Ligand SMILES: *[C@@H]1O[C@H](CO)[C@@H](O)[C@H](O)[C@H]1NC(C)=O
Ligand SMILES: *[C@@H]1O[C@H](CO)[C@@H](O)[C@H](O)[C@H]1NC(C)=O
Ligand SMILES: *[C@@H]1O[C@H](CO)[C@@H](O)[C@H](O)[C@H]1NC(C)=O
Ligand SMILES: *[C@@H]1O[C@H](CO)[C@@H](O)[C@H](O)[C@H]1NC(C)=O
Ligand SMILES: *[C@@H]1O[C@H](CO)[C@@H](O)[C@H](O)[C@H]1NC(C)=O
């Protein structure tokens with residue numbers, strides 16, 4: 008026996024000598040998963056190297072495919088571009104149609120959150136990882152296995168408890184663990200305790216914070232983000248902007264080390280050379296709010312912010328193609344007949360498509376460069392384009408001469424009508440080409456060529472889409488003598504856009520520094536700060552500059568306001584903290600009816616992103632868990648026996664509220680209104696119970712018309728009892744109608760439930776305070792709801808004047824609900840009239856100097872018109 012043991016151990020050991028790399032095991036996992044699971048959507052990447060990410064989370068993404076050159080085969084149809092002295096290029100119709108797709112459907116509804124009981128799948132690769140941990144104390148294997156267990160990746164069993172055990176083992180037991188892995192394990196433990204992973208653990212934010220702090224001390228960037236977010240938005244801790252700024256500045260320091268590609272040594276003054284970030288870099292944003300794919304929670308116009316990226320599709324070019332033909336809006340014109348124009352529009356389309364990528368295609372600068380080059384080199388040979396170019400150059404020259412003659416008279420060259428669609432397509436290709444030469448994308452940096460093509464592009468098609476390229480070249484003197492005056496003119500031209508405004512502010516700072524005449528040479532003048540702040544919401548560099556000036560002590564502002572700038576700046580670079588493709592692709596590929604793990608993977612990913620501070624993730628989770636969108640939006644699913652007990656559990660709604668509440672702290676108006684609705688409606692075991700607590704349900708309908716106070720006080724008024732009895736009579740007449748209306752509701756017995764029932768008591772006061780917050784943030788929906796509350800005295804003292812003010816506010820903010828709001832205002836006016844008849848002011852309070860007599864006479868007259876015998 009002893010002998011056998013030794014043999015077993017030595018076999019095990021010799022296996023470990025061959026030592027497998029845990030990363031290879033992971034690659035096999037992904038490979039096999041890809042082969043076994045055909046998914047609806049792949050992420051097309053130019054080469055495998057491109058998908059290597061910045062975090063451990065980027066190791067796991069399995070839904071990518073390497074793009075291969077398109078070949079025409081018998082099955083696909085498309086365009087064949089015949090290019091003289093070059094290979095022909097085939098462009099698939101389907102690729103063209105699919106570009107910019109954003110109509111992904113999210114499977115709101117029956118998602119299972121209870122994964123506490125699972126059957127462990129025995130998998131060869133899991134065994135390999137386990138062996139590495141047991142035999143070699145391999146912490147990398149432990150990290151990978153723990154993550155796989157938590158996310159339920161590659162359809163292995165989801166096992167949150169096992170994940171916790173492994174993370175604990177990394178931080179407590181395994182020897183020789185690198186700081187990165189230990190930091191990661193602490194961060195993940197923080198997530199587990201802080202969120203409870205959808206009810207798999209008791210939530211313990213205090214314990215979570217301890218792990219986040221350990222992780223942050225180990226320089227774990229996710230934990231630093233999490234702590235900054237928590238301190239800034241007072242999540243589980245007391246609000247403390249200094250703490251937030253401390254963590255944000257650590258992160259900003261790290262970002263500085265990563266943005267090398269757009270840094271350049273520039274000659275600021277004859278004696279100083281500084282390193283400057285000359286342009287912002289391209290971001291692939293997968294951090295979306297899932298409601299936006301459904302046009303937002305309350306429709307597109309109420310969104311605080313649309314989180315979806317915009318993509319220029321081939322269809323967008325139809326308008327351009329009709330330009331200059333005099334056939335704009337002419338249905339008879341068939342642009343498709345112009346083959347040359349179509350070819351160039353396609354070349355331009357392919358250029359911008361590959362340059363910008365979309366949700367299904369990674370950026371591919373090599374291809375973008377190739378198409379831009381084809382488009383420009385051939386385009387310049389087109390006689391029409393060459394002619395236009397010559398004309399514009401002549402015009403420009405004339406303009407220069409005119410200016411030099413210092414007549415003071417400026418004349419503008421208007422392109423407008425002369426601009427031909429062909430010029431536009433070729434010109435825009437040239438701008439892309441110049442842009443890529445400037446930035447070294449798909450090619451080596453070449454400032455001379457950049458300038459050459461940017462000039463051509465400008466002459467043919469104006470400045471868009473790259474407003475500042477020309478200015479940057481002139482300003483920094485790239486491939487030429489710097490010409491700051493020219494640069495300034497260019498910025499001045501586009502000053503209403505963020506990027507030229509940023510560069511102009513930079514210029515002003517330089518000027519300010521060389522003059523040094525003010526009393527306070529270190530403090531940047533207010534005017535420049537204003538330019539930067541107004542550019543900063545749309546411009547990454549402006550945000551960075553503001554932070555830089557703040558850190559140098561040259562710009563002083565409130566901690567609260569600079570935390571906001573830090574927050575929006577560091578959040579832009581989301582790939583440094585998380586792989587947002589993971590939840591994105593898990594959701595768009597999921598098939599909940601197959602009970603696969605993808606939904607779970609997506610939810611856990613979003614929970615992590617929401618800890619890191621991404622408000623879109625928080626809002627998405629809230630709305631996913633409490634669906635009011637998609638197929639399961641209807642309330643009836645919440646009262647339906649079969650899925651109620653297993654899917655719409657109490658836990659689920661509790662989680663939804665907690666994520667929505669964090670999201671609301673980010674001033675997201677939709678989330679705030681959503682919470683308002685949620686507390687206004689409450690959640691009850693049955694529809695009957697829900698409706699019975701409705702503040703407007705149990706009242707006789709005529710109470711909607713009369714002041715609540717007078718009805719409740721049963722004041723002795725000569726008129727009120729008469730009115731009430733009139734209304735009661737009417738009520739009786741129409742009561743059969745009302746009964747049928749009410750029985751349409753889903754009446755059901757609550758006694759049939761065996762599971763824990765989700766009950767969120769209606770809390771109108773809380774609801775109104777959310778609506779009020781939303782209204783303060785400029786939401787027309789919020790304003791309308793506050794108006795409604797004042798009109799009927801729900802959660803607030805009834806006040807018709809205030810109600811009217813809020814209704815009008817709603818109308819000022821958006822005329823989307825024009826009819827509804829107008830009707831409400833009309834109703835109010837009628838009501839105010841009725842109230843004044845019975846001697847009440849807008850708050851339902853009896854006016855002292857009310858002249859009852861005259862009114863009585865008038866009113867009797869009105870009443871007698873009813874001809875009702877019940878009136879004496
Ligand atoms: C064309 O489609 C058929 C059936 O869909 C398939 O069997 C065939 O392999 C395809 N041909 C090519 C060249 O892809
Ligand atoms: C889990 O295993 C138990 C017993 O081993 C079995 O009865 C049950 O059906 C399994 N559940 C699933 C979902 O496979
Ligand atoms: C693994 O770690 C344990 C406890 O720290 C230690 O006793 C053991 O020798 C280690 N094994 C190897 C192969 O390093
Ligand atoms: C610790 O890890 C490093 C790198 O992973 C390795 O080179 C070293 O041999 C390890 N030391 C021990 C005692 O295992
Ligand atoms: C914020 O945190 C700092 C550092 O921990 C502390 O000195 C300061 O008192 C805190 N401020 C508030 C308002 O709690």
Ligand SMILES: *[C@@H]1O[C@H](CO)[C@@H](O)[C@H](O)[C@H]1NC(C)=O
Nearest residue numbers: 695753754755756757758759
């Ligand atoms: C509700 O339950 C009661 C008693 O259990 C039963 O008599 C009644 O029919 C039920 N009503 C409905 C709508 O199921």
